[in-house]
Amino acid sequence: MSQHTTNIEEEESFAPIYANQEDFNPQDTVSSFLNTTYDPTRLHPLAGLGGGLDYLNLDDDPGVLPGTQGGLLPSRGWSDDLTYGTGLTYITGLSVGGAYGFYEGLRSSPSPAFKIRLNTVLNSMTRRGPFIGNSAGVLALMYNGINGGIGKARGNQDPLNSVAAGALTGALFKSTAGLRAAGSAGGVCAVIAGIWAFGKDAIF
């Protein structure tokens, strides 16, 4: 009796195809036994598993911080804010001051000779640029530091944290100029920080 079947369950058995003499058929071609229900995609290690393996659905939990969702200004936490925020603010301030100094140096150069003009431009760039850059950097450092501190103390990151941090930064920055200057500087910086924080949520 022939034991050869084409059942799916029997495919894994290793019985030879032509177990008995009666199975031999001279009309059989190669394609008649090579092209059976053999499906190469079933050899893939993850084939036929479907949705059963939950551990493969890895969703990187982005966390509750608004910056971790990506977007235009991604940030992984207070250390990123501190380093990248301060760095970007410093280089922006340096560039703005440098551009102003460049323009001023070009305009106020005493002689059209190239070397003298270059010297004047460089002098005025190094006079204006670092002043604005340093001040912007110090403000950004204080703001990010206080923002991180408030966030850690409160346990959550609100745009209100940013407003409070801005107020404290402005007040601290101008604290040696008297109470009134500190108060007005705190107010101005709180408004700027609020626009930044709420605007960032709205736009990005």
Added chain:
Amino acid sequence: MPRSSDHSRDPCPYVIFSDLGASFAMGAIGGGVWYGIKGAKNSPRGERFPGALVSLKARAPVLGGNFAVWGGLFSTFDCGMKGIRQKEDPWNSIASGFLTGGVLAARGGPKVAITSAALGGVFLAVIEGVGIVLSRAFADQNRPMMPQLPDIAPPASQ
């Protein structure tokens, strides 16, 4: 054996801004402490705290800016060297220190620039050398151990 790349730093163009900010923070805070103490020491007895404040308000941002420029330029050259050489080596850092020192002193003429560049290169070589010595000293802790296989009798041969 290839040196493993440092995965704790962010990828190359973005790390320049991070280094700028971190250097500025180090310079400003360190300068705040240093010039605060210096200003307090150099003031008359009743005026120590205002003296400290005046001194650190004037000098600490400048030191922060200097550190930031040094760190930002260094990081830019470092990323440039990595991009050109397509390797991660201590030589990248040493060459970047050399170039940074040279560029920052370029306005003083070639001799001053070369001197400053050499100082920058030596400084970075010292830092990298100390780093290599430390990593060799602590490398034994990371030695890979062969897993202990359980004792199973081998299958009886046919």
